[in-house]
Amino acid sequence: xSIEKVKLAIKMMESTGEEILFTGxxxxxxxTDAESRLGLEFPLDYKYFLGIYGSLSFEGESFYGLTQxxxxxxEIPCVIFATESAxxxxxxxxxxxxxKASGYGPLFSLHLSDSKKxxxxxxxxxxxxxxxxxxxxxxxxxxxxxxxxKAAIEDL
Numbered sequence: 001x002s003i004e005k006v007k008l009a010i011k012m013m014e015s016t017g018e019e020i021l022f023t024g025x026x027x028x029x030x031x032t033d034a035e036s037r038l039g040l041e042f043p044l045d046y047k048y049f050l051g052i053y054g055s056l057s058f059e060g061e062s063f064y065g066l067t068q069x070x071x072x073x074x075e076i077p078c079v080i081f082a083t084e085s086a087x088x089x090x091x092x093x094x095x096x097x098x099x100k101a102s103g104y105g106p107l108f109s110l111h112l113s114d115s116k117k118x119x120x121x122x123x124x125x126x127x128x129x130x131x132x133x134x135x136x137x138x139x140x141x142x143x144x145x146x147x148x149x150k151a152a153i154e155d156l
Contacts (some may be wrong), residue, residue, distance in 0.1 A: 002045035002142030006052075009142075009149040015056055015154055023054035023067040030066055033131075037071055038083055038097060040112045044120040045142035055079070059152040064099050075138070076101075077098065078112065083109075090129040099141070100148075110141055 011021050031050050035041050042050070050058075055065035055077035064079040071080050082098040086107060094096055096109035099121070111122045111134065121144035122134040138144035 001047045002140040005142035005146040009146040026066045061152045069128040
């Protein structure tokens with residue numbers, strides 16, 4: 001169902017006629033290599049997004065992912081760079097993948113557990129390194145992506 005939410009968000013974006021900026025979809029091998037590098041298996045809806053867009057920006061909403069330039073890109077929107085940098089600063093845990101900046105402080109990340117059945121998107125505040133508090137924003141990447149795109153379109 002979560003991949004369906006990504007597909008719905010894509011249709012909504014396309015129907016606006018607004019520009020969709022993306023780096024280009026990546027291969028299954030690129031995704032597997034990124035998972036290995038970060039030590040986590042990505043949920044299917046996020047893999048789908050990576051395969052279609054790589055990374056994406058639409059109406060001020062930017063979603064981190066993979067680019068055609070490989071895994072060692074040392075800047076945003078590379079999800080590996082974003083995640084490794086945030087982990088180093090202890091802004092997220094090693095079970096999180098940093099997928100989007102809020103623009104006002106908190107970070108939005110996929111929180112991956114051992115079960116692989118539940119990968120919610122969580123918000124960590126700037127005080128995460130001290131308090132380890134998280135706020136669940138959506139049950140999946142697909143739900144989060146859909147909600148963010150829908151809100152961006154409503155603001156047009």
